[in-house]
Amino acid sequence: MSQKTHVYKLMIYRYGIAIVIALLAFLLTAILWDITQNEPFILLLGAVVISSWLGGLVPGVLCAFLSIMLVDYFLILPRYEILTTPSSILQFLLFGFVSTMISWLEEGRNRSERVVYQYKEELEVILNSMNEGVVVQDETGQVVFANTASSSQIGRASINAIVGVPDSQFEEKYKLLNDHEATMVHVVTLGNRVFSTARPAELMFGVKARDTNQETWFTLKSVPIFDESDKIRLVVNTLHDITEKRRVDKIRIQSAERLRKVIDNLSAFVGVLSPTGIVLEMNTSALHAANLEFADVIGKPLEHTHWWAYDEAVQAKLRDAIHRSAQGETVRYDVRVRLANNRFITLDFILAPVLDADGKVEFLIPSGIDVTTRNNLTNQLLIQQHRQATIISNVPGIVFEGSAKDDGVITTDFISPYIEKMLGYSIDEWRNDPLFWKKRILPEDWDTTVQEVTAIYQGGEPKSSQFRCFAKDGRIVSIESHIGFLRNAKNEVFGTVGVMMDVTERRRNEEELAHYTEEMRRSNEELEQFAYVASHDLQEPLRMVTSYLQLIEQRYGNQLDSDGKEFIAYAVDGAARMKTLINDLLVYSRIQRNREEFEPVELTDSLEQALHNLQLSIEDTHSLITHDPLPKISANRVQMVQLLQNLIGNALKFKGERIPEIHIGAKRERELWHFTVSDNGIGIDSDYLERIFIIFQRLHGRNEYAGTGIGLAICKKIVDKHGGQIYAQSTLGEGTTFHFTIPIKQGGRRLTHGTHPDITG
Secondary structure (H helix, E strand, O other), rough: HHHHHHHHHHHHHHHHHHHHHHHHHHHHHOOOHHHHHHOHHHHHHHHHHHHHHHOOOOHHHHHHHHHHHHHHHOOOOOOOOOOOOOOHHHHHHHHHHHHHHHHHHHHHHHHHHHHHHHHHHHHHHHHHHHHOOEEEOOOEEEEEEHHHEEEHHHOOOOHHOOOOHHHHHHHHHEEOOOOOOOOOOOOOOOHHHHHOOOOOOEEEEEEOOOOOEEEEEEEEEEEEEEOOOEEEEEEEEEEEEEEHHHHHHHHHHHHHHHHHHHHHHHOEEEEEEOOEEEEEEEHHHHHHHHOOOOHHHOOOEEEHHOOOOOOOHHHHHHHHHHHHOOOOOOEEEEEEEHHHHHHHEEEEEEEEEEOOOOOOOEEEEEEEEEEHHHHHHHHHHHHHHHHHHHHHHHEEEEEEEEEOOOOOEEEEEOOOOOOHHHOOOHHHHOOOOHHHHHHHHHHHHHHHHHHHHHHHOOOOOOOOOEEEOOOOOOHHHHHHEEEEEEEOOOOOEEEEEEEEOOOOOHHHHHHHHHHHHHHHHHHHHHHHHHHHHHOOOOOHHHHHHHHHHHHHHHHHHHOOOHHHHHHHHHHHHHHHHHHHHHHHHHHHHHHHHOOOOOOEEEEEHHHHHHHHHHHHHHHHHHHHHEEEOOOOEEEOOHHHHHHHHHHHHHHHHHOOOOOEEEEEEEEOOOOOOEEEEEOOOOOOOOHHHHHOOOOOOOOOOOOOOOOOOOOOHHHHHHHHHOOEEEEEEEEOOEEEEEEEEEOOEEOOEEOOOOOOOOOEE
8 A cells, every 4th residue: 555545544534533523422412402502512522522532633623613513503593603702702712722732732642652653663674674583572581572583583483473472382392402402491591581680691592393303593692671760671682593503513513523533543643733843733543552641742842752752863854854844845754753662663754734825834734654564565565476476387378468558459468488388489479479379370260269259358258268279389289268358447448368278188188088978879879779689589588498398397297206396496487587687677778768758747647657556566565655746747757657666666575564654755946856755664774775776786685575676776777867866865674765856957948837736845
């Protein structure tokens, strides 16, 4: 709203009030005319007083004029009679004078109030425009004024959230903290201190919100305001927000403390000197090394301290170094200093000047690192280098190292002397000829070798490469090379290392071994074929022998004595055992000759088939056979039946006196299926656990247990063919457990287990 509009509205209000009050007083006088006609202006006089009080001088005169004219015209007859008589005129003038005086007095009062109000508004505008917070408290501690800055500084929503709120209520939401961040109680706040001492005071404190734990820090200056009786009426508090400054100071102090801890814990000599060499600071490590306290060195010349005071020449050199450093020079030299118990060390000593803003030396920084063992380390390094050279010179191969140039060309920086022994060439012949290997590697091996090395250079996995090359004496040498390229953080090649070894003899042995292996393979196939044919062809004459012996027994049995019959029985039994042995040999030979592809086999089905084949033996022995859930595997179906049948049959045969209890177990172990066949039979002596899988090996006589000694050998051959292992664990008199494994992967594929559970180990 503009100032002009405000003035117009104020004028309308003042004069409107005068007119309305005059009319209301006239109406009330008319209503009560019978009572007031002797004092016709008594009510109007009150209206004039009210108008003068509310509106000022002019509205009061206007109200008086309107009152007299209305009464004189409407109520007193004849009209305007009051204005025609001297007494009436005198009364009118007296009435006007009284109203004028009242209006004048009220106008003066209003003017004073307006000036005071204007000053108050201007003062509030000034205070609210300040960045500093201003809070005024009365003697009860209640805030009677707060500028805008103060409310924002302590995080209150508005001034109304501060004014009129006592300290006790303020502390329900905020905690007051002293300089040490301890809580201050209400009675020791600065405002109360000013009321109690009647003197200005200063304080640094923090305000911490109880709900958010946010802290704001201030410096507070409090000044008392006295009334006319010199009693403190108010306290004016000026708040300056120092939160950021305190945060920075706190960080600076913490940083200084951390720096001090770092310096104190450095295993070095570090201190601060004045330009004249007086010790101002010294780190704890240096003091402890000499068994000194800070008071032993502070304020003393460094040359007079325990470290240097053992020799005048050492002190003189230190004085010269301090003098040069005070001129702005950084001085460095090795010096022997004394520690506790008269022990000495050598320091790599540096004396560096620190300049102020004007470029003048403000103080000196002495520092030193123990280099007593530096010579020893140098000697050890030389010894280590000699040892490495000795090792490299005895490596049966050419060790080399190279570096890459900017154009990508790799040059050889180091070659072991073994090149002369292996190829007959000197180190210089390799190093000085860029096409050394191009000329020596056989042409038919060159392209392959270049491709392998290029693949490694381009980021491939390091691997060995083999090639042949010409030696200086014309020999062809087979070489196996192991090369690697060194790369920086950007994966750029900056060097190479490698070793090349003579594998001529190994290649010759490998070729001979491959030839021998092929000869063995053919021999084994021929032996297998011979065993199969021999076993098959033996069946017919054996059948004839058995038939004719039985025929002799039938025709001439009555003519034979008991010995003859017994001899024929032995011959028939031997022929029967020979037939069984031949059949087992046929089975054994077929295992290797059977080239049938592996297929998914449900071992549960294989077990059922094996149990069906052994049904008579199971019923005769009343055996109890159980099994775990069996998986589906990749195997030869017929051989799995035969494997389980032989192992279970073996348990039924060697059952002992107890009823046989046999359990077939299965569990998965990583990439294998691990199966077990456990029984409670007679057991096997541990000395014979390896022999039982050898063909024709028997642990019992034929009169004790029947058999040919081939059954377990067949089991081993089946498991071997499937890529697994078989072995036995046994305790005499308690039973035996046969273990065998079958790989999960067969033929390059991996089977799922169908509906069978996954049995994991």
